[in-house]
Amino acid sequence: MNQRVEVAAPVVAAGSDDARGRPIKIVNRDVNVWYGDKRALHDVSIDIPDRAVTAFIGPSGCGKSTFLRCMNRMNDTIPSARVTGTIEIDGQDIHDRSLDVVQLRARVGMVFQKPNPFAKSIYENVAYGPRIHGLARSKAELDAIVEQSLKRAALWDEAKDRLSQPGTGLSGGQQQRLCIARAIAVDPEVILMDEPASALDPIATARIEDLIDELRQNYTIVIVTHNMQQAARVSQRTAFFHLGKLVEEASTERMFTAPRDKRTQDYITGRFG
Amino acid sequence: MAGSALRADVISETRAPGLDAGQIRGRRLREKLFIACGLASTLVGLIALSFLLFDLAADGLPRLSWDFFTSFPSRRASAAGILSAWVGSVLVILVTAIIGVPLGVAAGIYLEEYARRNWMTNIIEINVSNLAAVPSIVYGLLALGLFVYGLGTGRSILTAGLTLALLILPIIIVATRESIRAVPYSIREAAYGIGATKGQVTRDHVLPAAIPGVLTGIIIGLSRALGETAPLITIGALTFIAFLPDPPITSEFPFISFRWLFDGFTVLPIQAFNWISRPGSDFHANAAAAGLVLLALTLSLNALAIVLRYRLRRRLQW
Numbered sequence: 287m288n289q290r291v292e293v294a295a296p297v298v299a300a301g302s303d304d305a306r307g308r309p310i311k312i313v314n315r316d317v318n319v320w321y322g323d324k325r326a327l328h329d330v331s332i333d334i335p336d337r338a339v340t341a342f343i344g345p346s347g348c349g350k351s352t353f354l355r356c357m358n359r360m361n362d363t364i365p366s367a368r369v370t371g372t373i374e375i376d377g378q379d380i381h382d383r384s385l386d387v388v389q390l391r392a393r394v395g396m397v398f399q400k401p402n403p404f405a406k407s408i409y410e411n412v413a414y415g416p417r418i419h420g421l422a423r424s425k426a427e428l429d430a431i432v433e434q435s436l437k438r439a440a441l442w443d444e445a446k447d448r449l450s451q452p453g454t455g456l457s458g459g460q461q462q463r464l465c466i467a468r469a470i471a472v473d474p475e476v477i478l479m480d481e482p483a484s485a486l487d488p489i490a491t492a493r494i495e496d497l498i499d500e501l502r503q504n505y506t507i508v509i510v511t512h513n514m515q516q517a518a519r520v521s522q523r524t525a526f527f528h529l530g531k532l533v534e535e536a537s538t539e540r541m542f543t544a545p546r547d548k549r550t551q552d553y554i555t556g557r558f559g
Numbered sequence: 560m561a562g563s564a565l566r567a568d569v570i571s572e573t574r575a576p577g578l579d580a581g582q583i584r585g586r587r588l589r590e591k592l593f594i595a596c597g598l599a600s601t602l603v604g605l606i607a608l609s610f611l612l613f614d615l616a617a618d619g620l621p622r623l624s625w626d627f628f629t630s631f632p633s634r635r636a637s638a639a640g641i642l643s644a645w646v647g648s649v650l651v652i653l654v655t656a657i658i659g660v661p662l663g664v665a666a667g668i669y670l671e672e673y674a675r676r677n678w679m680t681n682i683i684e685i686n687v688s689n690l691a692a693v694p695s696i697v698y699g700l701l702a703l704g705l706f707v708y709g710l711g712t713g714r715s716i717l718t719a720g721l722t723l724a725l726l727i728l729p730i731i732i733v734a735t736r737e738s739i740r741a742v743p744y745s746i747r748e749a750a751y752g753i754g755a756t757k758g759q760v761t762r763d764h765v766l767p768a769a770i771p772g773v774l775t776g777i778i779i780g781l782s783r784a785l786g787e788t789a790p791l792i793t794i795g796a797l798t799f800i801a802f803l804p805d806p807p808i809t810s811e812f813p814f815i816s817f818r819w820l821f822d823g824f825t826v827l828p829i830q831a832f833n834w835i836s837r838p839g840s841d842f843h844a845n846a847a848a849a850g851l852v853l854l855a856l857t858l859s860l861n862a863l864a865i866v867l868r869y870r871l872r873r874r875l876q877w
């Protein structure tokens with residue numbers, strides 16, 4: 287299942303849609319990140335298309351996660367991190383003083399590398415977000431949000447009979463889908479995923495990938511992966527990072543068939559990474 | 560390749576050139592000797608403790624009876640009991656907990672989650688750790704000046720509670736901070752990631768996960784307070800007391816009274832100390848019995864801490 291695509295073989299991205307002509311959801315201009323004195327990201331400028339999957343690939347430590355976390359200002363929670371540059375979502379600067387970071391993170395959800403459900407029931411895991419944002423006016427409404435989110439995360443059938451059991455009791459793949467449901471529940475526009483399948487077995491990985499392909503109908507998705515077959519399978523656009531710089535960005539199809547930069551070529555043919 | 564080269568290095572290190580069979584045998588012997596010494600010192604502690612317990616039980620057990628718990632101290636050893644002492648202990652610990660626990664937990668949360676890291680918080684941090692090592696008599700001297708003479712709270716249950724609250728504050732602060740620090744960062748990230756505020760992250764996720772450790776710290780602090788004698792003698796606890804504090808519940812409106820806070824008091828360890836300092840083995844038996852009660856209380860508090868920690872930990876898994 288994991289071997290649908292050979293590493294170096296030319297690939298056609300999921301569907302034939304390459305997200306060309308889609309409106310732009312997120313505009314990044316000259317984004318730099320420092321951790322203390324250490325510069326982790328150099329002048330990254332990239333447009334993220336609306337309702338499509340954009341994949342970030344590159345060797346580990348090249349700044350993929352760092353950049354991903356800029357887009358929901360998650361780096362704010364790290365005291366040593368400093369971010370410069372402009373990031374606009376639907377034309378609105380996310381560093382604008384009038385913008386509430388809590389509101390931003392409800393609009394730009396995040397799924398992490400290691401599944402991290404709360405030590406609460408499955409129901410509470412999904413209901414927590416809507417509750418703190420006041421999205422449901424009644425228990426019935428909250429129930430409906432939980433059900434719909436779990437359905438969208440393809441977990442409802444497995445979870446509907448055990449909603450009151452702890453989320454930590456699920457399998458790794460189910461936990462990750464629970465985390466996706468938790469992100470969906472606050473009705474975001476963008477979902478950032480940081481290597482969401484790297485801790486999962488091939489079957490669970492395939493389910494997550496199918497899910498991502500479905501979710502792009504409704505959400506703008508940015509996924510970090512160090513697995514190039516995965517990038518090829520799920521994304522319409524791909525960006526290659528190297529040593530804190532954005533080296534190349536193109537439709538996934540072109541990226542894997544005709545990379546322009548030597549470094550991209552070397553990386554996707556497995557010469558380093 | 561690099562790995563095997565490294566291993567070869569390690570091997571040649573352990574079999575250093577010039578170390579003959581005799582020296583290796585000597586090294587093994589030293590190791591065995593060390594283990595034997597460690598075992599012996601452990602046994603010394605264990606034997607001393609069981610001897611102490613046995614001695615205490617032999618003297619005190621015969622005196623333990625219902626009357627012993629319901630009688631005031633008396634000039635006749637056989638009629639004397641610990642009523643005023645255990646009531647005093649319970650009330651003092653109650654006040655200690657009501658004042659010390661919220662203050663300690665709040666300070667711990669503030670220092671760990673909110674305070675900026677700068678020279679001020681560094682100084683506070685060092686001070687908190689040092690406070691835990693200050694001899695308890697010093698707290699007594701401080702309380703005598705601050706509460707008894709300064710605030711005029713008298714030689715009362717309130718003063719005792721305040722003093723012991725100060726004494727256990729560093730214990731609770733340190734325990735709170737350590738349990739908060741042990742909460743995995745991924746839990747906070749998850750909550751921040753769906754737009755929780757810092758307050759919500761702390762209240763809904765960090766604190767519930769830290770609760771087992773915080774509770775353990777609280778109980779260990781309180782059981783330490785339960786056995787304290789020196790600071791309470793300093794602030795003027797009574798040694799012979801044949802009345803109970805004012806009852807907290809009254810028959811008239813508003814049915815609740817706080818006058819007991821300002822009453823004189825004694826506590827179990829002071830009562831025991833008072834009896835042991837009298838001549839005559841009758842009173843010494845009383846002291847042993849009071850010691851047994853105190854020991855049982857402290858041990859059950861510690862057992863409660865272990866059970867709570869175990870059960871709450873099992874409920875929280877990541």
Ligand SMILES: Nc1ncnc2c1ncn2[C@@H]1O[C@H](COP(=O)(O)OP(=O)(O)O)[C@@H](O)[C@H]1O
Nearest residue numbers: 321326345346347348349350351352353364366
């Ligand atoms: N919290 C942090 N503090 C300091 N340096 C960090 C931190 N997070 C990441 N870095 C550094 O920033 C660089 C980029 O890291 P990261 O974005 O995690 O890379 P990737 O996700 O591509 O593997 C690395 O050199 C890493 O060591």
Ligand SMILES: [Mg+2]
Nearest residue numbers: 350351352480
């Ligand atoms: Mg990463």
